[in-house]
Amino acid sequence: MTTPRLPSLAIFDLDDTLYPYEPSHRAGTAALVQFAAKELGVKERAFLDVWDGARKRVKDRLGATGSSHSRLLYAHEAIEMLGLRSQPGLALAMGQAYWRKYLLAAKLRPGARDLLSSLRFNNIPIAIVTDLTAEIQFRKMVHLELDQVVDHVVVSEEATTDKVGLEPFRVLFDRLPRQESAHVWxxxxxxxxxxxxxxxVADGLIESGTGWLLAGRGEAPPGALTWSRLEQIEDALHALIPGAREASA
Ligand SMILES: [Mg+2]
Incomplete structure (x- = not known):
């Protein structure tokens, strides 16, 4: 097993990393189904097929960009596909129905707050780099009370590509002092x-890094470590700081 080095910066993904995605997405989808039955007179199965089709159209058109994840755009497209032409008011209400229930179901993973506190306590800057549009990602952060504990946030809507195209990381590292890119988690x-x-590393944006991949989500790249509880990452941090005090101590 690779031994991690103390990070100069810790970058977190947001969705399904700091909170579990599935319960929120399930709640949001149930709200959409309810909305479609009540406001559009479309039954669940038929609606979900249209929603999937709308999502695919938007994603095919936009590629890996922040707006390709926009539920507002999926709603707008779905309403067109149902033959109702553009209905901006309905699209907004649908998007809101989804996100309202989504947020209500969102809870931080156990250990998330302690890990972030430990990083802060040990003066390690924290960034969230996430795909999607800024408004909803900021709302999630405020709802989960992450906005005051994170130093930097980049949402892919701010960049020309999603994370896979690296542009959100360019935005981040343009904002940071060079020494913070020495060794990134x-x-x-x-x-x-x-x-x-x-x-x-190849593009010279960072000197080196250690990846922490949620266990069971695919084959970890060489040198990456896996986690199933965020406490494991906090333990690794404490092991690297002799005599480290925990934020709660
Ligand atoms: Mg994620």
Whole structure:
């Protein structure tokens, strides 16, 4: 097993990393189904097929960009596909129905707050780099009370590509002092989150990095570590700081 080095910066993915995605997405989808039945007179199965089709159209058109994840755009497209032409008011209400229930179901993963506190306590800057549009990602952060504990946030809507195209990382490192790119920890739930490290090194954006991949989400790239509880990452941090005090101590 690779021994991690103390990070000069810790970058977290947001969705499904700091909180679990599935319960929120399920709640949001149930709200959409309810909305479609009540406001559009479309039954669940038919609606979900149209929603999937709308999502695919938007993603095919926009590629890997922040707006390709916009539920507002999926709603807008779905309403067109149902033959109702553009209905901006309905699209907004649908998007809001989804996100309202989504946010209500969102809870930080156990250990998330302690890990972030420990990083802060040990003067390690924290960034969130996440795909999607800024308004909803900022709302999630405020709802989860992450906005005051994170130093930097980049949402892919601010860049020309999603994380996979590395542009959000360019935005981030343009904002940071050079010494913070010496050794970066990347904590994420997908192989894509940690497999960018090699390309970031090759492009000279960082000197080196350690990836932390959620266990069971695919094959970890060479040198990456896996986590199933965020406490494991906090333990690794404490092991690297002799005599480290915990933020709660
Ligand atoms: Mg994620």
């Amino acid at each position: 990347f904590v994420g739930d997908s192989v894509a989150d940690v497999s960018c490290i090699e390309r970031l």
